[in-house]
Amino acid sequence: GENVEQHPSTLSVQEGDSAVIKCTYSDSASNYFPWYKQELGKGPQLIIDIRSNVGEKKDQRIAVTLNKTAKHFSLHITETQPEDSAVYFCAASDQAGTALIFGKGTTLSVSS
């Protein structure tokens, strides 16, 4: 089955800097890669996703890149703000209605 590895486990940046979180996956059949932000005591919130027919997607300060050959995808947050501090999870699945398999999460801390 699918296995998703996520790095780093913790990331501390200064406000205004960029943050990059990387994930790799094992199942070449996976073609849907979402990123979730989870704040303490809450469920994960979808922030951006990418499908295998696209190499990059951007939404304001957030971007995701996908390299299907290397089986890795990354989350890029530019101009970070303290409210970006949270745990970020990457995930992967195929589009056949199967569940998402999650990475172990990255705790992002943005200091002002």
Added chain:
Amino acid sequence: GAVVSQHPSWVICKSGTSVKIECRSLDFQATTMFWYRQFPKQSLMLMATSNEGSKATYEQGVEKDKFLINHASLTLSTLTVTSAHPEDSSFYICSARDHTGKSLHFGNGTRLTVT
């Protein structure tokens, strides 16, 4: 759109009792919902896939007789933790695909504490 509501948000129960958690898709129909479990500072682990009108599919290692799942309608799935024990204390989160079938949205989770 694509709101998933989970209830209750937290519950405390005594060992040996059962607890039911509800997951509703508020503005869309969900033929499939997923139940996850999350321990503190850990990732989300898939417990089971809930299919409307049929039996749930459980992941390896998840006891189907302990974690009863019912998906009786297109907008409601329930997870019942039977004969709860302290080791069942965890954060339980449900999710459902939206009407496009592409994106997965999560409820806000239920914090279960078994004393």
